[in-house]
Amino acid sequence: MGSRASSLLREEDIEEIKKETGFSHSQITRLYSRFHSLDKGENGALSREDFQRIPELAINPLGDRIINAFFPEGEDQVNFRGFMRTLAHFRPVEDNEKNKDPNSGEPLNSRNNKLLFAFRLYDLDRDDKISRDELLQVLRMMVGVNISDEQLGSIADRTIQEADTNGDMSISFSEFIKVLEKVDVEQKMSIRFLH
Amino acid sequence: IRRMEDVWPMLRMAFVVLVLLIMLPAMFGLSLGITEAYMKILIKTLEWATLKIQKNSEEKKTLKPSSSNGLIQRDDSSLEKEIVELRRNRPRPVEGGDFALSDVFYFSRRGVESIMEDEVTHRFSSEELASWNLLTRTNNNFHYISLRLTILWGVGVCIRYGILLPLRVTLAAIGISWLVVGTTGVGFLPSCRLKDWLSELVHVMCYRICARGLSATIHYHNRENKPKKGGICVANHTSPIDVVILANDGGYAMVGQVHGGLMGVIQRAMVRACPHIWFERAEMKDRHLVTKRLRDHVNDKNKLPILIFPEGTCINNTSVMMFKKGSFEIGGTIYPVAIKYDPQFGDAFWNSGKYNMVSYLLRMMTSWAIVCNVWYLPPMTQQEGEDAVQFANRVKSAIAHQGGLVDLSWDGGLKRAKVKDTFRQEQQKIYSHMLVRDDSSD
Numbered sequence: 001m002g003s004r005a006s007s008l009l010r011e012e013d014i015e016e017i018k019k020e021t022g023f024s025h026s027q028i029t030r031l032y033s034r035f036h037s038l039d040k041g042e043n044g045a046l047s048r049e050d051f052q053r054i055p056e057l058a059i060n061p062l063g064d065r066i067i068n069a070f071f072p073e074g075e076d077q078v079n080f081r082g083f084m085r086t087l088a089h090f091r092p093v094e095d096n097e098k099n100k101d102p103n104s105g106e107p108l109n110s111r112n113n114k115l116l117f118a119f120r121l122y123d124l125d126r127d128d129k130i131s132r133d134e135l136l137q138v139l140r141m142m143v144g145v146n147i148s149d150e151q152l153g154s155i156a157d158r159t160i161q162e163a164d165t166n167g168d169m170s171i172s173f174s175e176f177i178k179v180l181e182k183v184d185v186e187q188k189m190s191i192r193f194l195h
Numbered sequence: 196i197r198r199m200e201d202v203w204p205m206l207r208m209a210f211v212v213l214v215l216l217i218m219l220p221a222m223f224g225l226s227l228g229i230t231e232a233y234m235k236i237l238i239k240t241l242e243w244a245t246l247k248i249q250k251n252s253e254e255k256k257t258l259k260p261s262s263s264n265g266l267i268q269r270d271d272s273s274l275e276k277e278i279v280e281l282r283r284n285r286p287r288p289v290e291g292g293d294f295a296l297s298d299v300f301y302f303s304r305r306g307v308e309s310i311m312e313d314e315v316t317h318r319f320s321s322e323e324l325a326s327w328n329l330l331t332r333t334n335n336n337f338h339y340i341s342l343r344l345t346i347l348w349g350v351g352v353c354i355r356y357g358i359l360l361p362l363r364v365t366l367a368a369i370g371i372s373w374l375v376v377g378t379t380g381v382g383f384l385p386s387c388r389l390k391d392w393l394s395e396l397v398h399v400m401c402y403r404i405c406a407r408g409l410s411a412t413i414h415y416h417n418r419e420n421k422p423k424k425g426g427i428c429v430a431n432h433t434s435p436i437d438v439v440i441l442a443n444d445g446g447y448a449m450v451g452q453v454h455g456g457l458m459g460v461i462q463r464a465m466v467r468a469c470p471h472i473w474f475e476r477a478e479m480k481d482r483h484l485v486t487k488r489l490r491d492h493v494n495d496k497n498k499l500p501i502l503i504f505p506e507g508t509c510i511n512n513t514s515v516m517m518f519k520k521g522s523f524e525i526g527g528t529i530y531p532v533a534i535k536y537d538p539q540f541g542d543a544f545w546n547s548g549k550y551n552m553v554s555y556l557l558r559m560m561t562s563w564a565i566v567c568n569v570w571y572l573p574p575m576t577q578q579e580g581e582d583a584v585q586f587a588n589r590v591k592s593a594i595a596h597q598g599g600l601v602d603l604s605w606d607g608g609l610k611r612a613k614v615k616d617t618f619r620q621e622q623q624k625i626y627s628h629m630l631v632r633d634d635s636s637d
Contacts, residue, residue: 055609056309059618066306090307144623155292182284188300192268
């Protein structure tokens with residue numbers, strides 16, 4: 001009499017995900033249950049429709065952009081590893097982690113990677129630059145019909161003007177980081193687990 | 196030397212005797228204590244099983260994550276508060292709208308939180324149990340524990356499918372046939388007090404037999420608040436069995452759609468004995484027609500209280516979802532009722548997407564038992580200056596509070612339909628106000 005949902009997730013997989021994302025064993029099994037319950041097609045992968053079925057996400061103005069962050073370029077299915085990798089960006093940064101293995105590369109939930117997640121919400125065509133047009137589109141998603149094109153345009157212009165240091169009328173990732181250097185990214189882009 | 200041929204009639208005899216012993220007292224509202232004895236044995240067995248499982252998980256030090264607790268910390272801070280905090284260390288621009296690149300952090304965090312855990316999607320599937328109750332269907336997170344437990348489970352299967360199921364199916368069949376025959380018979384009488392009394396008797400008897408057919412143990416609380424004639428009874432909805440549970444304690448006028456087949460036969464028979472309200476499918480679209488028919492029924496103080504489930508669909512009994520305002524526009528006194536099932540003995544929730552009616556009833560009849568609490572709440576009426584939606588929410592809160600259920604504003608219709616755009620538009624509106632203030636003073 002084995003269990004159903006978690007028997008599809010092997011111990012080796014859990015260990016690998018633990019190493020890659022830093023989630024604990026119990027957090028991974030809980031999130032696997034969640035993944036499984038979202039996977040209505042029961043094919044081991046989530047589609048965009050599976051995400052859109054979450055009402056709280058469907059009413060989020062940036063819902064579609066967030067969903068998009070889970071799917072690599074050109075794909076429309078995400079497996080559990082990919083799911084966890086994206087969720088890992090929102091893991092809180094713990095102090096004892098900062099001195100871990102220097103060869104393992106930057107952890108997925110570092111300040112930099114959290115900022116990268118936010119940057120990619122704006123960067124619609126994934127060319128590592130936020131153009132005026134992209135900024136306008138994202139702004140439009142957030143405000144709906146409540147602000148006119150002209151006003152939105154001037155907001156976009158001012159934002160780019162403030163951030164753009166090399167004069168190419170777009171915001172690169174390093175310019176993005178510079179603008180947000182005083183923001184408490186670690187706290188604002190983290191989700192705390194209850195156990 | 197007993198041969199199979201001799202044993203079989205004896206078994207049949209025992210079966211018939213058992214059915215009669217359960218059924219006849221039930222019809223008259225008495226009890227021989229068979230079901231009570233069964234429940235006692237069941238509880239003891241489940242307690243033993245739970246202890247075994249707990250001991251085992253302690254020994255193996257397997258931390259079974261308790262699914263009844265939340266996964267992540269969620270604070271309900273508002274959009275405005277959080278975005279203001281995000282912008283804290285930045286000088287506010289002189290003109291041209293107040294936008295910061297960091298605004299997007301709020302939406303992304305909220306979005307990912309809802310991906311990890313949300314309040315709505317899990318209400319449409321069965322509640323997870325904290326400890327196994329020896330039914331395979333609830334065995335989602337439990338591993339093999341011990342041989343003894345497995346044997347007990349095996350014995351349980353034999354008992355449930357071999358003894359309980361035939362017994363229950365027989366009782367249910369008797370109950371329903373009695374309903375059809377009895378109500379048709381009563382229908383021949385002219386309208387008079389005797390007819391009403393007999394009709395109630397027939398209905399209640401049938402529901403009592405059906406309740407025995409599910410090994411249902413129902414605890415009624417605050418019976419002084421029981422719905423009276425000319426009133427409207429509203430309750431939270433978990434399964435079609437809710438009707439049997441409530442009607443065991445009194446007569447109600449049912450409201451529903453006309454069905455074909457066996458359901459149709461039952462409906463037509465019932466309505467001969469006393470007025471129920473059945474709508475054709477086309478009629479249900481016309482809200483005014485529906486409201487008028489209900490209002491006419493309610494205004495006749497001789498008619499039984501109508502029974503309505505304002506959620507409109509079955510929810511998994513951990514929460515109460517939005518009450519549709521239609522029932523609260525009829526006028527008349529509302530008698531709220533809270534129904535809470537004990538999931539330890541059997542999961543009563545009907546996941547209509549996953550199981551059809553027949554498989555659902557089969558699952559019900561092969562569970563251990565149905566145990567539930569019914570609370571009658573004091574009657575409520577619409578107050579001055581309160582519109583139907585506010586009234587509905589007030590009643591919903593009262594029911595949720597009494598039943599220990601989570602009070603949600605989400606629409607039960609989200610089980611199948613997409614969420615309305617208006618909610619997203621609300622958020623966009625609030626955010627827009629933060630970007631561009633309408634007034635120039637600041």
